[in-house]
Amino acid sequence: MGWGWTERIGIAALAIMLAIAGAWYAWPAPPRPVTPVPALRLDDGAAIRARLVAPQPGLTALAATITGRAASVPSGPGLRHEWPGFHALARFTGTAITLRFDDAVNRWRITLDGQAVELARPGRKDLRIDGLSPGVHDIRAEKISESPAPAIFGGFFLDKGAAALPPPPPPPRLIEFIGDSDTVGFGSTAQRRDCDAEEIFAATDTSRGFGPQAAAALGADYRLIARSGIGLLRNYGGADPAHTMERLYSLALPGDPDAPALPQRRADIVVIALGSNVFGSDLDPGEGWGDKAELGGDFGPALADFAATRLGDNPGAAMVLLAFGEYGPELVQAHRRASDLLSARGLANLLLVLDDPRRDACLWHLSARDHAAIAKRLVAALGQPQPG
Incomplete structure (x- = not known):
């Protein structure tokens, strides 16, 4: 004796439900954010080189345009910051540049020549970027994390072979x-x-x-x-x-x-x-x-x-x-x-x-x-x- 319409509909509905359930469990879960965040990360295929080093003496400070709430550092150069979105822009000629940090809590993105370097909790370190082509370069350093406490951005610094230029004007x-x-x-x-x-x-x-x-x-x-x-x-x-x-x-x-x-x-x-x-x-x-x-x-x-x-x-x-x-x-x-x-x-x-x-x-x-x-x-x- 064959199945009636009621039985056929019931079997079809059960098959659909099982297929949906199978697809639900087989569907990959969204990926988790990658942790721990690397202390230093460059774009894939980046032509520039970057490394964290101990603070270097004898460098020349480079003027920058700063946007974001900040306070001076009582003991020396640099800026203390805590509110999000703090960023700095500078311009120079040369093949290398150094950025100074005293920051154990934040993530940063540094961009120049269409390439990016990301930092996470660099501590009291200098970021040395070299391998740049000769000529004029604009550089932007931007805090991209939320600060749980104040930290210090020490600024941009140049070697003897580089020349400072006035920073880019801010947007109008x-x-x-x-x-x-x-x-x-x-x-x-x-x-x-x-x-x-x-x-x-x-x-x-x-x-x-x-x-x-x-x-x-x-x-x-x-x-x-x-x-x-x-x-x-x-x-x-x-x-x-x-x-x-x-x-x-x-x-x-x-x-x-x-x-x-x-x-x-x-x-x-x-x-x-x-x-x-x-x-x-x-x-x-x-x-x-x-x-x-x-x-x-x-x-x-x-x-x-x-x-x-x-x-x-x-x-x-x-x-x-x-x-x-x-x-x-x-x-x-x-x-x-x-x-x-x-x-x-x-x-x-x-x-x-x-x-x-x-x-x-x-x-x-x-x-x-x-x-x-x-x-x-x-x-x-x-x-x-x-x-x-």
Whole structure:
């Protein structure tokens, strides 16, 4: 006796389910970030040579254009830095150059002649790069990790056979991005959410975050004032209430509040992306707000005051409020309230409420695809590059 239609459909459905299950288990898992991160890494096929050596005496310092919050080093040359995205540009003629570091916590990318050298936690060392072709060279050193503490960039140095040139002029506009781990680019190059601490270190690349991408597309430079877990009125989980962005923003070095800040270039555009940590975790009874609606009632005016102060610091700057809408209606409503309050003061601003990102990088953070999409939104909102 043959199978009836019911039995045949049941068998077919079971076969499909088994095939799907087999494909699920056979499908390769996303790769993990490669750890440990090598102390020194060059592009494949790089024509230049690079090595870490003990600090070398007798070299000549090379002037550089610096972007990012910094403080001087009391005991000698160099710059102390902690906020993300710190970068330096220089120009010279010669076949070799040396960069000096006192940094046991960060990753760096150094680019010149279309090639890249990456460092991880170099310590107190010089990076010696040679094998360059004779002629003019532009070099860029950029911190791409999040600093857990202040570190020192000692600068660029030349041998006797090289000649210093004035550093390249900075792009005509500067965008300041103020935010949290998403602005840092926390774990963004990972293809999975379950990352340990060393994998997060390997997968964080601030230079590929939405801020630097948008700035590059607009022909602008960027400065980042951002920190993982930080908020305006409260931090994630109510942690460390004495170190909210409201309290830390003015510091050159969050880890050394007494360090005097060096002068900074005025920003032409300010993008504030705060609020995710404020609304993204439950309130504790001792925090002072009964619920998120009450929290939102305080957050809107506080964000407006914070944004107005930033506009006072940067006269004539454009203001963008960036809201991650997936954190709930209280966050969006508070941002709309802040935007309205700024407008009522005669302070022009643009509110961008973002669609739900995939958040499939480390610990549910923005992925590379998410960062690219947000950068595209910012570029569309802020206009085309200016000639520079």
